[in-house]
Amino acid sequence: MSDVAITKRLGTFTLDVAFEAGSGVTVLFGRSGAGKSTIVKAIAGLVNPDSGRIRIGNTILFDSDKRIDVPAQRRGAGVVFQDGRLFPHLTVRENLLYGFTRARGEKPIDLATVTGVLGLEELLARRPATLSGGERQRVAVGRALLAQPRVLLMDEPLASLDAARKDEVLPYLEALNAHFSIPVIYVTHDAGEVLRLASDVVLLANGTVAASGTLNAVTSRLDLPPEAEALGLGAVLEGRIDTHDASAGLTHVATPVGVFKVPLLAREPGTRVALRVNARDVAIALVRPEAISVQNMFDATVEEIRNPTPHVTRLALHTGEGRLLAELTADAARRLRLAPSSKVVALVKSVALAR
Amino acid sequence: MDSANAFLLTSAEQQALWLSLTVALRSVAFSLPFAVAVAWFLSRARFPGKTLIDGLVHLPLVLPPVVVGYLLLIGFGTRGPIGHWLLDTFGIRLAFTSEGASLATAVMAFPLMVRAMRLALDAVDRGLEDAARTLGAGAFDRFRTITLPLMLPGILAGGIVAFAASLGEFGAVITFASNIPGETQTLPLAIYQAIQTPDGDAMAARLALLSIILAFAGLILSEYFARRIKAMTGAT
Numbered sequence: 001m002s003d004v005a006i007t008k009r010l011g012t013f014t015l016d017v018a019f020e021a022g023s024g025v026t027v028l029f030g031r032s033g034a035g036k037s038t039i040v041k042a043i044a045g046l047v048n049p050d051s052g053r054i055r056i057g058n059t060i061l062f063d064s065d066k067r068i069d070v071p072a073q074r075r076g077a078g079v080v081f082q083d084g085r086l087f088p089h090l091t092v093r094e095n096l097l098y099g100f101t102r103a104r105g106e107k108p109i110d111l112a113t114v115t116g117v118l119g120l121e122e123l124l125a126r127r128p129a130t131l132s133g134g135e136r137q138r139v140a141v142g143r144a145l146l147a148q149p150r151v152l153l154m155d156e157p158l159a160s161l162d163a164a165r166k167d168e169v170l171p172y173l174e175a176l177n178a179h180f181s182i183p184v185i186y187v188t189h190d191a192g193e194v195l196r197l198a199s200d201v202v203l204l205a206n207g208t209v210a211a212s213g214t215l216n217a218v219t220s221r222l223d224l225p226p227e228a229e230a231l232g233l234g235a236v237l238e239g240r241i242d243t244h245d246a247s248a249g250l251t252h253v254a255t256p257v258g259v260f261k262v263p264l265l266a267r268e269p270g271t272r273v274a275l276r277v278n279a280r281d282v283a284i285a286l287v288r289p290e291a292i293s294v295q296n297m298f299d300a301t302v303e304e305i306r307n308p309t310p311h312v313t314r315l316a317l318h319t320g321e322g323r324l325l326a327e328l329t330a331d332a333a334r335r336l337r338l339a340p341s342s343k344v345v346a347l348v349k350s351v352a353l354a355r
Numbered sequence: 356m357d358s359a360n361a362f363l364l365t366s367a368e369q370q371a372l373w374l375s376l377t378v379a380l381r382s383v384a385f386s387l388p389f390a391v392a393v394a395w396f397l398s399r400a401r402f403p404g405k406t407l408i409d410g411l412v413h414l415p416l417v418l419p420p421v422v423v424g425y426l427l428l429i430g431f432g433t434r435g436p437i438g439h440w441l442l443d444t445f446g447i448r449l450a451f452t453s454e455g456a457s458l459a460t461a462v463m464a465f466p467l468m469v470r471a472m473r474l475a476l477d478a479v480d481r482g483l484e485d486a487a488r489t490l491g492a493g494a495f496d497r498f499r500t501i502t503l504p505l506m507l508p509g510i511l512a513g514g515i516v517a518f519a520a521s522l523g524e525f526g527a528v529i530t531f532a533s534n535i536p537g538e539t540q541t542l543p544l545a546i547y548q549a550i551q552t553p554d555g556d557a558m559a560a561r562l563a564l565l566s567i568i569l570a571f572a573g574l575i576l577s578e579y580f581a582r583r584i585k586a587m588t589g590a591t
Contacts, residue, residue, distance in 0.1 A: 044489050072488045085486040089504045098500075099490030147490045 002151065002183060006042055006052030006062075015039070015207040018052075021151075024199030025177050025184040027215075029191075030227065034204040036187040040155045043185065044079050045072030056151045056183070078149030078182075082156040084136040086128035092139050093124040099147025107148050109180060114142045117179050118172050134165040138172055145180060152176070154186045158193060166193075173197060191230045195276060203227040215276075220325060222306040222314050233279035233314060235325045241271045250295070250350065256322030261295040262353040279314060281352035282326035285345045286336055296348040300324060302340055305333070313338070317346055324348075368562060370537050371545035378453055378528075378541055379521035382461040383468075383514050390465060390513060394472035395498070415527075416466040424530025427459055431531070449531075456532040456539045460521035467520055468513040475509020476502070508584045515577040519570060542566055 005018035015035040019026075028036045041047035043054055045061065048069070054062040056077070061070045078099070086095050096111060115121050118138045128136060137157050144152060157173070158166045174197060177184055186197060194201060194215070202212040203225060210227040211218050216236035218225070224233050239255035244264065251265040253273060260275060267273065288297060300317040307313055313333035315326040324346050338344070364372065396402075397409055415423050431438040432450045441447045449455035479502055487497045525543040532539035534548065546562045549555035 046485050046488070072485075073491050073493050075489070077489055079486065079489040081482065081486060083482065085480070085482050087483060087487070087501060098487070098492075102491035102496075143490065 002056045004039065004043060004052075004054050006039070006049035006054065008038060008042065008047065008049045010038065013207055017202075017204065017207070017209050019202045019209050019212045020200075021183060021185055021202075022200050023181070023183050025186055025197050026200040026202060027194045027198035028185065028187045028202045028204055029189070029194050029198075029231070030204030030210075031189055035207040036189075036204055037155050039204075040079070040153045040185065040187055043075075043151070044077045044153055045070065045075045059150060076148070076150040078144030078147050078152045080137070080140045080144050080152070080154040080157045082159050084128075084140040086131075086136055086139055086143070088128050090128075091124065092120065092126050092128070092131070095128065095139060096120070096124075096143050096146055099143060103146075103148040105148075109145055109148055111146065113179075114145050117175060118142045132165070133161045134168045137161065137169055141172070141176070145176075145182070149182060152182050152184045154184065156187050156189070158190070159188070170196060191232070194231055195234075201228075201231075220323070222304055222308075222316055222325070224308070224314075233325050233327055234276050235279075235323055237275045237277060237322060239273050239275050241265060241267055241269045241273060243269055257319045257324055258296075258298045258322075260348070260353065261350050263350060275353055277324060277348060278352065279325040279327035281348060282317075282324055283347040284315070284326055284328060284332070284336060284338070285347060286343075288345050289347075292347075293349070294347045295350040298324070298346045298348075300344050300346045302338055302342040302344060305338060305340060317344070319346060364561065364565075365558070367536065368545070368558065368565075371540055371542050371562065372565060374453065374537065374539075375522050375541040378456045378460060378539075379518050381454070382457040382464065382521045383518045385457065386461040386465055386468065386517070387510070387514055390468040390472055390517075391503075391510060394469050394476055394509075394513075395502075397469070398473050398476040412469055413466045415463050420463060420524065420526025421530050423462060424459055424527040427455075427462065427527065427531040431455070431458065451533045451535065451539065453532070453538050456528045456541065457521075459527040459531040460524040461517075463524050463527050464517035464520040468517040471513035471516055472506060472509045475506040475512070478509075479505045508581055511580050511584060512577065515573055519573050522566070522569060542569075 002021045004021065006015070008015040015038050017035065017039060028039060030036055038047055042049045043061070049062060049064065051064040052062070053060070053064070060068050061075050062068060087098065090098070096114065100107065100111065115124065118141060120138060120142055123131065123135060123139065131139065141157070158169060161169065188194060198215045200213065201215050201218045203210040203218065205227045211225040219228055219231050219233060220235045237255040237257055239253040239260065242252040242254045242259060244251050246264065249264050250261045253260045253262055253275060255275060262275065265273065298319045300319040302315055303318050304316040305313060307330060311330045313328045313330045315328070315338065317324045317326060326346060393412060397405065428450060429435050433439060433442055433448060438449055441449065449458055483501055484497050487501045492500065522541070523543055525547070528539065528541060529544055534540050534544045540548070542562055542565065546559050549559035549562060
């Protein structure tokens with residue numbers, strides 16, 4: 001567990017945040033100007049907070065009361081900058097090893113592992129100027145990892161890439177936390193990245209924390225915080241791959257809600273997977289429809305109804321052993337006469353669950 | 356002198372050429388590390404009185420060279436405070452020697468050298484230095500492995516500009532080191548003397564031509580090295 005609680009004045013802007021970060025990927029999410037990058041710089045030691053405390057694992061990096069301020073070069077914070085910041089006069093290999101040779105103590109992360117996981121073997125002899133944007137960011141991630149960091153800080157690492165390049169790099173980022181078990185603090189203003197990468201979310205607005213917690217806790221409340229609207233209401237279901245139906249192109253995932261059919265996943269049966277079911281992808285019927293394309297249908301009971309705006313209705317549904325969330329137009333909810341404890345059928349399209 | 360050896364240099368001319376190169380080379384070699392340090396301080400460090408230091412460094416650029424030579428004579432002459440100390444402690448005499456000529460050209464060329472280096476230094480992305488810092492590099496380590504290699508084109512440019520300026524320096528050299536053939540009489544001083552001498556026209560012309568050739572060679576060489584370094588540092 002790490003915790004960050006800092007204040008910093010920058011002209012008329014005041015940053016005053018406190019949050020905890022777990023061992024997974026903690027995403028700092030907010031519009032530009034919300035103070036996300038300043039937090040990362042403060043953790044890395046490149047910006048001095050006015051007051052507060054920064055603890056990563058068991059190590060205190062900054063504490064204004066105890067006058068602790070570990071210099072950036074000894075913090076062990078691996079930073080991946082938005083613009084990569086590869087050293088232009090060094091080869092990819094020399095870039096990768098820059099932090100490695102300067103790291104002290106045991107070095108469990110070696111060049112072979114990193115180049116393997118990030119797919120950098122072919123690039124080692126090249127110069128940064130000859131790399132594509134996506135390749136550059138992968139090298140930047142590898143360089144930060146090889147410095148044997150106690151925390152990996154990523155400051156909008158995909159923001160300068162186009163959509164195709166993002167999709168090229170994202171799978172590598174998804175694999176990082178599992179491979180290297182280093183906590184990641186990830187800054188972004190892109191909701192898609194949050195949903196794909198985050199285990200924990202910190203919602204930032206105007207230099208303060210609007211909400212924080214696990215992705216599920218933050219986005220599965222019917223009273224969704226306004227800052228989380230971009231992420232959308234949704235429920236994360238902890239599931240396990242049951243079987244693959246290769247001929248149909250579907251994987252069956254057992255969850256507390258029931259068995260979901262999702263587009264084929266390239267993982268072994270028995271593997272744990274988290275399915276995020278967006279509330280907008282859930283349709284409601286009163287009886288089981290026939291002759292319909294939808295693959296996933298679950299009998300459900302309406303637990304709770306909310307109208308965040310006059311024209312939107314949000315439902316919490318009790319299904320099997322679990323909970324699903326649905327978002328409808330208020331008109332649809334009226335036509336079905338939905339009320340707490342109504343018996344309904346929840347419909348979820350398979351393609352809505354594609355990875 | 357017949358036309359066959361009109362382009363061959365007399366021994367006096369060779370001496371002037373050789374002396375000029377020696378004086379300029381020594382001047383650049385000696386002042387280069389100082390210029391790098393001063394450029395770094397002016398570009399990166401924040402300290403009170405920075406404007407004053409900046410002005411002091413650039414003073415030779417706007418002062419009449421004769422005044423610089425005069426000030427050097429006062430400070431570094433055998434009776435001057437520094438010159439006296441140097442003579443007493445190390446037995447080094449600067450006034451009216453070729454070493455003194457180097458000092459005079461070094462002082463005159465210093466601002467040009469610092470300027471070129473500072474421009475290069477300002478162009479080095481500080482973000483790269485920050486990145487090196489997060490990767491565990493201390494201040495000197497960062498300078499040695501990131502900043503210095505990336506400002507190399509500027510160091511080269513500064514060195515060559517200073518070398519060219521040193522070859523051509525007249526006022527400060529003649530004031531501080533005088534015009535002694537074989538000791539302090541560099542090319543411009545030799546040209547000046549040749550013009551003053553009856554029948555010296557041919558010599559003056561040949562020396563002037565020599566100066567032009569030297570200048571061109573310097574430019575071409577600097578262009579060549581600048582390209583090599585750019586390729587080496589991956590700068591685009």
